[in-house]
Amino acid sequence: MKVFNISILTNSSPAKLLCSEQDLSSFGFFQRGSVQEFINFFSTTAAERTQVGERSKIEQQSYIGYVYSNSNGLAGVVVTDTEYPSRVAFSIINKVLDDFTLKYKKSDWENLDSKNRLPFPELKTYLTDFQDPHKADPFMKVQQELDETKVILHKTMDSLLQRGEKLDDLVAKSDQLSSQSKMFYKTSKKTNTCCYLMVIIL
């Protein structure tokens, strides 16, 4: 499951590319140029044609592109392969757009020249991190942790039941011990009586 591209554009026509990061390492060296062009074209077209607050998912042969446009006039585009879960892709877009809005105000990118890009280094770290959808999606993270906790709890339950068995063993043994020691005491008490002494003498 790979994420090929994350980009942020303006939701206008013509859409301006504000920043984007790509990871095309899985393609052959000569394919990369054409794939990159295709991705750029796709991002700009999708961003131009998406309305505010709208999400869409566009499938091509082996890639899927997810688009979502913000109410601030930004649009996020994520291109992944077919396996990547769509909800995680949309949550990537949300997160990236929110961070971008925090970092740059609207006036920063509204009148930007179409050639300039706004530096956004976190995007690169996000791209490398989100290759694993479990890291990207908070739901999946939480679910994973909960599952791990459940496994640990099951193991603990098992050991607890074993402890219970051992404790039962211990109870039986201590019962035996106590009865035997009682017999011991009684016998030794009897030894102390006179008739036994007489028997010894005789």
Next chain:
Amino acid sequence: MPTDRTKEFQATIESILNRKNVFEQQHLLQNQSNSPKSQKSEFNHAASTIGKEINTTVAKLQRLTQLAKRRTMFDDNPTEINDLIQVVKQDITRINQRIDYLQMNSRNRNNNRKNNEENNAQALEHSKNVIVSLQSKLANTSNDFKNVLEIRTQNMREQKSRRDQYGVSNLSTMTTPDLDSLKNNPLPLYQSAVAASSSINSPRMPNATFDTNHGTDVTTQSNTNSLGLGFNSTLNRSSTTSNTYNSPYDGNIPMYQPLNSPAQTESKETFVSIEMMDTTPPNGSLGLSNIIGGEQQQLLANPIHTEYLESRSQAIDSIESTIAELGQIYQHFAQILAGQRETVQRIDDNIADVEMNVEGAQTQLMKYYNNISSNRWLLLKALGIILIFFLIFVMFL
């Protein structure tokens, strides 16, 4: 007729604030020296800007409360409210980041300067106090924000019910089944979310992102381990999509197989009515998202959108059930443990008995030993008497 120019007004406010901040940043850059005085004033500048921003955010929040409290059915403009909510949210997160940055800065600075100054302790404490007060102000603001959002959701709910009573349009009457389910099942996740978020609202306000665009909950990026389910401000659909919903993709681009183009060909109303029946989600918090006015239901007509929302609600449901399971397991655990405690006590008693018995036996044996060792002369005397009797018997025979 007066036009609504609040957006312009807000835009001008933002631009003025930006200009002011840029100006002050430049001023700070020029004064960049390592002398403690200029650094202190830098800190003060930054703190004062943060304070001013907090004040503006508070003002915006007050306007927001005013808007949200209005209870007329047709007069409120959801777009303005939603825009305000967005802006306030962004401001809060930005201020929070700045406060964190400032705190880190002041700590680094004081670590670097420790060997120089004797009166560093007071400056350190002063900066700490300033930061704490800023953080507490921010926490109060965010608390108020949360309350405003709650009020707003309640109002939307009431509005919807009132609107249904008058049966305004086809679209709105279609959503009555959601309202019943809402009344019976009032947003359990939302209530738990409020409880969770109130625990998060310490003065060390973590980087909570209230994702208000999607109508469901979202986790925070906070350091706390709680789930931090966000707020149910689904009403923040600031989309002002027009009532006509044009297909974004024409036939010019044959490469794409867009999944929402077939939606456009059907008639809007029937399609939407079918969609509304299908998209009554089990999760109560999503049901609130269906309450929004007519034009925003067009958004839900987007199948990808509904799929996304449904997958989110599914994920949340599974998380909730897992947590419930975990809770059950823990309870089971506690039961078994309590039973085992009793067993352990029995063992303890048994061992105490054993100790008592063995000690008693030991004393008996000691007594016996003493008797044995001291009885020899008695034995000899007894033997002597028997021998004498034996002799007497033999004599008489």
